[in-house]
Amino acid sequence: MTPELALQAIGWPLDDDGQPAVAEWREALLQHPDARPVRVIEQHRSGYVVADGPDTGFTVESLPEWQRPPSYKKGGVPPEQRAAVGDWVLIEPATGKDQIVALLPRRSAIKRGAAGEHYRQQLIAANVDTVFVVCGLDADFNPRRIERYLLLVQGSGAEPVVVLTKSDQVDDVPGSLAALVELAAQDIAVRAVNARDPDSVAALKPWLRPGRTAVLVGSSGAGKSTLTNTLLGIERMKTGEVRESDARGRHTTTHRALIPLPTGACLIDTPGMRELKPTGEEDVAENFSDVEALAAECRFRDCRHLKEPGCAVRAAIEGGRLDPQRFANYLKLGDEVAGAADRLAHRRAQSVDKKAPGKPPTGKPDNRNGKR
Structure with missing residues (x-):
């Protein structure tokens, strides 16, 4: 089996010319001419196991910034921006062990x-x-x-x-x-x-x-x-x-x-997951299009679906056309996503604030004009 076919056997997409089907991946390969692509097949606290074919598996060194917490003074990377199982990475030979040099853009x-x-x-x-x-x-x-x-x-x-x-x-x-x-x-x-x-x-x-x-x-x-x-x-x-x-x-x-x-x-x-918290990036309306369609028929645009007259949602529940537990879950998940979205926006704002040039360190007095 050729290296190209071996990669294809573990999900590497090729176009009709035998080139990577994702344009960003072709560009990354050009930027790292000495690197080769492999796929992450296992992720452990101590590192990664990658493969370049269906019957291979070997450990590699991760990028140094992936080993630091996001708050580290020399710069760390949030966990979701590090490689995970299913990711494609580029590796190059290093002393003792191959090392990851780039994470290829994700398709999903x-x-x-x-x-x-x-x-x-x-x-x-x-x-x-x-x-x-x-x-x-x-x-x-x-x-x-x-x-x-x-x-x-x-x-x-x-x-x-x-x-x-x-x-x-x-x-x-x-x-x-x-x-x-x-x-x-x-x-x-x-x-x-x-x-x-x-x-x-x-x-x-x-x-x-x-x-x-x-x-x-x-x-x-x-x-x-x-x-x-x-x-x-x-x-x-x-x-x-x-x-x-x-x-x-x-x-x-x-x-x-x-x-x-x-x-x-x-x-x-994957291991079983007992807790499923939203990230704040989800679209509840897309997942509950039936409830959204009913809400659009309510008499009042700001209907809360409680006791308002002309509420199409309550009418559907009372008429057996909408499961009341599904509607309750729609409201619950909507609140959770909204809360997570607020926390996500706050985290992003903090990240931008940390990168802003010329900003005095938090918690220290601003001595400009003799003020404290």
Whole structure:
């Protein structure tokens, strides 16, 4: 296999002339003539594992600024601007170990707000074509959580697909699909599968063609690792039983990893995520277009959808055309996104303020004109 074909086997897009299909990538290669592209397949606290083909993997040194906190006096880089699983980077030979010299522009990025009081973004995966939002059809089935995942995915540049696992363990699969009927109006595909059955999992093959990359997201115990094993055809990923009380599982996947599939596609498996905070960059209206369409029919433009006369939203809820829990989630997510957007704007303003030339250090007196 030639180096070009090996790269293509792990998602490197080529045009008809055999050149990188992304113009910015061609420019980056010209700026670093001694470098070669590789893809990040694992990210650890101590560094990165990269690959230049489907059967390779080796560690590399990261850029020095990636190893510093953003507040470091010599300049650090926010976590979301460092390489993550799925990213393409350029490496050059260095003493003892190859070193990353550039991060190529991303075609897509899946992010969430990181846990904690301070605003930070956490990158889940980069350069993916499809996001499989995985949810079990057992006691873990939760349409509101699916809506939250879709809020984070849409606008990322990747296509969301809802995958409902454990279809062999429940009797009313059509009932669960009916609970997600609003997704069909948004052209979001929903597939119910038995994650252990290759014939059932074959329903996902349209999104796993050669050269494509997909990422699995979902809570622990949803069946992501089982699904990965079935797609691979081998028991590679560790799996575990779920608790009977709430159908939740332990974290059998401990870190994100990119895995080539027999179909020629690549799959990124991720640990289960218990907390899904918005980044502030999401568009709630896009994810709840049905609610937005109803709100546009209200008599008053500033209708709060409480007890106002002529409220089309309340009429839809009372008439059984809008799930009240979906509307409540619409309001909740809207508040969360607005709050995150305020924190994001504040962080950006602080960043600009730090870079402003001639500004006296914060907390010290300004001695101009003898003033303190």
